[in-house]
Amino acid sequence: MADGITIAFGALGQVGQGDLVVFVGDDLQLPATILEAVGQEVADLLTRAAASERFKGKSLTALTLPAPAGLKADRLVVIGLGSDKDRAKIDWPALGGFTASKVSGRTAHLALSWPGITPANAADVALGARLRHYSFDRYKTKKKPEGEEPKLTTLTVMVDDPAAAQAAAKAVDAVAEGVIMARELVNEPPNILHPEEFARRTEVLSEVGVSVEILGPKELSELGMGALLAVAQGSTKEARVVIMRWNGAPDASDPPIAFIGKGVCFDSGGISIKSAGGMEDMKGDMGGAACVVGTMHALAARKARVNVIGAIGIVENMPDGDAQRPGDIVTSMSGQTIEIINTDAEGRLVLADVIWHVQGAYKPKFMIDLATLTGAIIVALGQDIAGLFSNDDDLAAKLTAAGEATGEAVWRMPLIPAYDKAIDSKFADMKNSGGRHGGAATAASFIKRYVNDVPWAHLDIAGVAMSSSSSEINRSWGAGWGVRLLDRLVRDNYEG
Numbered sequence: 001m002a003d004g005i006t007i008a009f010g011a012l013g014q015v016g017q018g019d020l021v022v023f024v025g026d027d028l029q030l031p032a033t034i035l036e037a038v039g040q041e042v043a044d045l046l047t048r049a050a051a052s053e054r055f056k057g058k059s060l061t062a063l064t065l066p067a068p069a070g071l072k073a074d075r076l077v078v079i080g081l082g083s084d085k086d087r088a089k090i091d092w093p094a095l096g097g098f099t100a101s102k103v104s105g106r107t108a109h110l111a112l113s114w115p116g117i118t119p120a121n122a123a124d125v126a127l128g129a130r131l132r133h134y135s136f137d138r139y140k141t142k143k144k145p146e147g148e149e150p151k152l153t154t155l156t157v158m159v160d161d162p163a164a165a166q167a168a169a170k171a172v173d174a175v176a177e178g179v180i181m182a183r184e185l186v187n188e189p190p191n192i193l194h195p196e197e198f199a200r201r202t203e204v205l206s207e208v209g210v211s212v213e214i215l216g217p218k219e220l221s222e223l224g225m226g227a228l229l230a231v232a233q234g235s236t237k238e239a240r241v242v243i244m245r246w247n248g249a250p251d252a253s254d255p256p257i258a259f260i261g262k263g264v265c266f267d268s269g270g271i272s273i274k275s276a277g278g279m280e281d282m283k284g285d286m287g288g289a290a291c292v293v294g295t296m297h298a299l300a301a302r303k304a305r306v307n308v309i310g311a312i313g314i315v316e317n318m319p320d321g322d323a324q325r326p327g328d329i330v331t332s333m334s335g336q337t338i339e340i341i342n343t344d345a346e347g348r349l350v351l352a353d354v355i356w357h358v359q360g361a362y363k364p365k366f367m368i369d370l371a372t373l374t375g376a377i378i379v380a381l382g383q384d385i386a387g388l389f390s391n392d393d394d395l396a397a398k399l400t401a402a403g404e405a406t407g408e409a410v411w412r413m414p415l416i417p418a419y420d421k422a423i424d425s426k427f428a429d430m431k432n433s434g435g436r437h438g439g440a441a442t443a444a445s446f447i448k449r450y451v452n453d454v455p456w457a458h459l460d461i462a463g464v465a466m467s468s469s470s471s472e473i474n475r476s477w478g479a480g481w482g483v484r485l486l487d488r489l490v491r492d493n494y495e496g
């Protein structure tokens with residue numbers, strides 16, 4: 001993984017060079033095991049320094065003591081956990097992310113030992129540190145000025161039972177890799193990550209046992225994907241659809257669950273061209289597809305006991321002599337016709353065909369699509385929560401719960417007949433835009449017309465997939481949003 005950190009788990013007390021990180025509550029007392037390892041002299045130093053720096057041990061605050069007397073470490077970093085009440089509901093990945101941001105040595109030892117802490121907690125701390133450490137600088141050729149470059153390369157998490165923590169971290173590492181894979185794809189510039197290259201990059205999934213099938217224009221037109229191909233026809237870059245399969249369930253004939261992603265490598269708007277301001281962000285219009293790829297990696301690499309299909313439609317939406325026009329009528333794979341009102345409403349055209357194909361060919365238990373679909377969802381919900389539309393209360397509740405557990409929150413939005421009516425067309429079965437009002441909901445209603453009698457959820461991730469609020473576990477523009485959510489959904493509900 002690109003400039004990742006090495007994380008190891010070890011026994012308590014092995015303090016060497018670099019940073020030593022310890023955790024304290026608002027009583028500033030070191031846990032007995034840590035006190036034993038560092039000695040009373042260091043504990044006294046901490047008490048004095050805390051008083052002089054007004055460090056109160058509040059949750060997610062830090063105190064750094066350079067060159068502490070009586071300690072081999074170069075620096076003692078004290079991280080607050082807050083009151084007993086705060087400690088009962090620690091966000092472990094956030095704690096790991098915050099910790100990674102406070103460490104400035106090349107190596108760090110982190111003393112994670114107090115009553116009640118589990119191997120899973122330790123693994124989540126490691127996850128947070130890994131995700132916080134990620135940054136995308138492949139295209140920066142100048143070195144960062146001294147003092148600004150990230151230094152941390154090796155983090156040793158010291159716990160009571162290193163073997164158990166190591167085992168828990170194996171599955172969590174698979175998820176971290178999936179998130180980082182998704183971030184990489186979203187961050188890549190669109191001249192590099194065009195549809196063909198995106199498809200090629202999914203081939204690495206075969207290394208973890210995912211079968212990868214790549215369909216090109218010929219196969220797509222044989223399948224009748226007229227809506228998806230209509231978007232692609234304005235670009236010199238060919239369309240691709242990638243079907244990824246992971247069969248991890250004990251019963252190979254168990255129907256799969258299906259994740260479907262919008263992969264518009266660049267969305268110029270097409271003939272209904274977007275205004276120039278911020279158009280560069282439309283390289284991230286493949287965040288849904290990136291999430292599906294990252295999730296497939298996570299599930300396969302941790303050998304999830306479930307059968308899954310991941311399907312992504314990858315195109316570029318460009319204006320050209322051959323581009324589709326407002327007024328065009330295209331025929332989707334389902335046979336339903338679509339009047340193009342606005343060529344910038346392209347994501348739903350891509351999803352319509354991929355969803356139709358997946359539900360016909362693989363008979364999934366349920367389907368979840370993820371798409372940076374509308375600016376309207378950002379107006380409605382902002383950049384910290386994704387819009388959820390579903391035809392199934394149970395699936396919606398499970399997604400909501402997974403969102404609460406991971407912090408990748410979703411908010412259910414309505415699907416009512418009025419939204420469906422808004423996309424009736426004068427000339428075709430439907431039109432691809434219902435206008436400004438309720439833009440996220442009419443887009444969801446459009447997709448719903450391609451869903452048969454299958455539980456389905458649509459996540460509009462336009463606000464969260466890129467340039468969203470930075471958090472303790474993410475400083476990257478491409479967030480890799482949704483990988484942890486979907487992994488959690490599967491883990492909590494569908495692994496038998």
Ligand code: BES
Nearest residue numbers: 285342344345372373374375376433462
């Ligand atoms: N990719 C955009 C939506 C988007 C906007 C994603 C901002 C991320 C940030 C989508 O293809 C789009 O252009 N939607 C239009 C639909 C409209 C023309 C009906 C929109 O939201 O304005």
Ligand code: MN
Nearest residue numbers: 267344345346
């Ligand atoms: Mn668009």
Ligand code: ZN
Nearest residue numbers: 264267285347
């Ligand atoms: Zn788009």
